[in-house]
Amino acid sequence: MTSPVTRPWRRFERNLTGRFTVKVRPSWFQLLKGAAASIITWFVCAAIFPDQLPLFGAIAALLVMQDNVDQSLTRGIERVIGVLLGVSVAIGAGTVFGNASWLFIAAIPAAMAVGWLLRMTPSSANQIAISALLMIALGGLSLDYGVERFVETAIGAAIGVLINALVVAPVRSSSVHEAIATLTDDAALVLSEIADGLSTPRDEPWLAQMLANARALQDERRHVHQLLRQARESLRFNPRGRRYAETLADDDDQFQRLQPIVTQVIGMARALTDLYSPELAADPAVQGMADEMRRASHDLSRLVHESAGEFEMIEPPALTKPYVIPQPNPEHWVLIGSLMEDLRRVRGRITGEIV
Numbered sequence: 001m002t003s004p005v006t007r008p009w010r011r012f013e014r015n016l017t018g019r020f021t022v023k024v025r026p027s028w029f030q031l032l033k034g035a036a037a038s039i040i041t042w043f044v045c046a047a048i049f050p051d052q053l054p055l056f057g058a059i060a061a062l063l064v065m066q067d068n069v070d071q072s073l074t075r076g077i078e079r080v081i082g083v084l085l086g087v088s089v090a091i092g093a094g095t096v097f098g099n100a101s102w103l104f105i106a107a108i109p110a111a112m113a114v115g116w117l118l119r120m121t122p123s124s125a126n127q128i129a130i131s132a133l134l135m136i137a138l139g140g141l142s143l144d145y146g147v148e149r150f151v152e153t154a155i156g157a158a159i160g161v162l163i164n165a166l167v168v169a170p171v172r173s174s175s176v177h178e179a180i181a182t183l184t185d186d187a188a189l190v191l192s193e194i195a196d197g198l199s200t201p202r203d204e205p206w207l208a209q210m211l212a213n214a215r216a217l218q219d220e221r222r223h224v225h226q227l228l229r230q231a232r233e234s235l236r237f238n239p240r241g242r243r244y245a246e247t248l249a250d251d252d253d254q255f256q257r258l259q260p261i262v263t264q265v266i267g268m269a270r271a272l273t274d275l276y277s278p279e280l281a282a283d284p285a286v287q288g289m290a291d292e293m294r295r296a297s298h299d300l301s302r303l304v305h306e307s308a309g310e311f312e313m314i315e316p317p318a319l320t321k322p323y324v325i326p327q328p329n330p331e332h333w334v335l336i337g338s339l340m341e342d343l344r345r346v347r348g349r350i351t352g353e354i355v
Helices: 006-017 028-048 055-063 069-097 103-117 122-137 143-166 174-199 204-235 241-275 278-282 284-307 333-351
Strands: none
Touching: 028 055, 028 143, 055 069, 055 122, 055 143, 069 103, 069 122, 069 143, 069 204, 103 122, 122 143, 174 204, 174 241, 174 278, 174 284, 174 333, 204 241, 241 284, 241 333, 278 284, 284 333
């Protein structure tokens, strides 16, 4: 059993390591590709420039090995431009001030100022400063040396991008459909819980848990957004992208259809929690509305299976026609009217009547 004294340290340790670690380890194959790109660059640049250690090229090859080809290309361009400007700053500072001992100090603000004037991102501006410092540290302030380092960097960036694109280019679309399916099933479960809350008298803790489950759909929706963005990036400039583009487009369409449903379900849970009364369970009209919610929950869960080609494996649709309450309860008509309107919208989006 963990003692109370060690618990704060454990929390501090988790918060500290969480700043530079990830929950899922990066792909070992990507790491292997990065190492291979750097080694290949080293030998290629060493053959072209035998008198110099190809540090600029090896670093560029490592830095451009990203999670997808689009990011690799962006990082490669950033690195090449950063080295070009950094080399220029170093040569310019050396020309003006000579080989002074404090040239390192002068180069840093000069490099950052260049990045600021060109409206470059902080990482790009840092590339300029780092390249300038490497130039000065390696003792090469001549124009020829700077050109060689620029060419070396371009070679390393090109090799890194090509290896990432041509050797099993990363694709991040496999987890999207699973995440959408989970969000759909969880939204259907909350809708079923709302129906249970209308059918049977519930206490405050139950309502609080039901609302917490509904609010958790927001985090799931943001997670799907992130996965879709990563998947689109992974297919951009990817030689294997066309093979996965159609499936990703279907998942995106499914998610766009699901988003407003999730919004309505969260609103229904909020309304039920705020305006709940145990007397609702005794109203026959409310019981009928609860039955329609269960049908909607069934058909909502069915949507994701239908899109995955599992149509014949599950029950047929349960929704038939819109539910109508001729005269709502005079004491709870606000809640009933709100739930009915949300149910109408959910039903319409499930059936396709509302786009």
